[in-house]
Amino acid sequence: MTSTTVFVSGANGFIAQHIVKQLLAKGYTVIGSVRSHEKGEQLKQLINNDQFSYEIVSSLTDKDAFVDVLKKHPEITIFLHAASPVSFSVEDIENDLLKPAIEGTTNALNAIKEYGPQIKKVVLTASAVNIFGFGPHFDADQVYSEDVWNPITYEESLANGFFGYLGSKKYAELAARDFVAKEKVNFDISFVNPPYVFGPQAYAVKDKANLNLSNEVVNSVVKLTKGDSIPAEGSVFVDVRDVARAHIVAFENDAAASQRLFTASSRYTLDTIANIINKKFPDTTVPKGDESRNEEIYKSIHKFDNAKTNKILGFEYITLEESVSDIVDQIYNV
Numbered sequence: 001m002t003s004t005t006v007f008v009s010g011a012n013g014f015i016a017q018h019i020v021k022q023l024l025a026k027g028y029t030v031i032g033s034v035r036s037h038e039k040g041e042q043l044k045q046l047i048n049n050d051q052f053s054y055e056i057v058s059s060l061t062d063k064d065a066f067v068d069v070l071k072k073h074p075e076i077t078i079f080l081h082a083a084s085p086v087s088f089s090v091e092d093i094e095n096d097l098l099k100p101a102i103e104g105t106t107n108a109l110n111a112i113k114e115y116g117p118q119i120k121k122v123v124l125t126a127s128a129v130n131i132f133g134f135g136p137h138f139d140a141d142q143v144y145s146e147d148v149w150n151p152i153t154y155e156e157s158l159a160n161g162f163f164g165y166l167g168s169k170k171y172a173e174l175a176a177r178d179f180v181a182k183e184k185v186n187f188d189i190s191f192v193n194p195p196y197v198f199g200p201q202a203y204a205v206k207d208k209a210n211l212n213l214s215n216e217v218v219n220s221v222v223k224l225t226k227g228d229s230i231p232a233e234g235s236v237f238v239d240v241r242d243v244a245r246a247h248i249v250a251f252e253n254d255a256a257a258s259q260r261l262f263t264a265s266s267r268y269t270l271d272t273i274a275n276i277i278n279k280k281f282p283d284t285t286v287p288k289g290d291e292s293r294n295e296e297i298y299k300s301i302h303k304f305d306n307a308k309t310n311k312i313l314g315f316e317y318i319t320l321e322e323s324v325s326d327i328v329d330q331i332y333n334v
């Protein structure tokens with residue numbers, strides 16, 4: 001029996017590596033895309049599994065970006081699009097953030113429509129920033145759910161790198177929705193919309209000094225020493241292993257078709273993260289957090305209700321304590 005073949009774009013990314021790992025553990029064959037031969041070889045070595053292979057897709061904005069992969073691999077029946085720029089500091093917001101995210105999505109969907117008629121399920125790694133409003137659009141009284149859209153306009157997203165990232169994710173999801181509404185397609189599409197994603201790296205950690213952007217939130221606390229003050233900040237988090245699992249539910253469970261999977265575990269503050277580190281690693285130099293100020297900090301963090309998603313997912317989220325412990329364990333001990 002041949003196994004189902006799943007394609008994962010941006011397979012070397014933090015979240016995508018977990019998706020690949022879980023897919024392989026479930027017996028799927030996986031083809032991942034990376035931007036260069038060097039990155040592909042590194043990833044192949046890390047993953048070390050014959051059911052994994054890679055193809056090079058060097059530019060998401062190339063109209064034919066995914067055409068060759070799909071022509072070469074008619075066995076692909078599931079397409080997960082995770083590749084997108086993840087940065088708040090770029091030189092050119094439109095060319096470095098918005099275009100690769102939006103055009104990358106439509107180029108993938110066009111290629112699937114033209115060259116992958118056998119593809120039945122598509123999953124887009126979207127974001128909770130497509131739901132949450134920030135800056136002038138943050139509403140402390142709103143309970144953010146799957147039905148809400150971040151009101152940021154395309155023009156507003158050109159104002160700075162952070163807004164640019166928000167716009168890149170929102171307008172990529174909208175472009176995908178627009179595409180399936182207008183074109184005659186053979187596939188179901190679903191969306192995974194996580195907030196800040198924390199958790200250990202799926203395989204070996206290359207550079208402990210600089211983790212991927214979202215894990216740097218935890219790493220920034222790890223880097224504090226006694227006497228440093230902890231910034232009064234927080235947000236909403238989910239563990240990377242749950243995000244990867246949600247991508248698999250997104251195509252395995254028909255109830256997820258056309259849905260947003262708003263995978264969110266809980267709110268956090270940096271004080272709570274500092275205290276989890278102190279509890280689990282008593283020799284740490286990280287200062288103790290002051291959780292008496294959590295309620296105050298929570299006033300500027302989104303309230304959310306993702307019951308609809310949780311019903312489709314059917315699993316409990318990994319807690320902040322477990323997620324932070326596993327990251328810090330990897331930083332201190334591996």
Ligand code: NDP
Pocket residue numbers: 009010011012013014015016034035039058059060082083084085086100125126127128169193194195196197198212213214
């Ligand atoms: P990573 O930075 O680890 O991975 C991003 C992946 O996208 C890498 O494979 C990267 O390739 C690829 N990529 C980035 N820019 C381009 C580009 N211009 N052209 C081609 N490929 C590109 O980030 P994450 O794993 O955290 O993010 C994966 C997805 O999850 C993204 O869509 C992101 O928006 C989304 N997401 C992430 C969250 C988080 O907190 N981490 C929260 C919500 C959504 P290369 O290695 O070559 O740069």
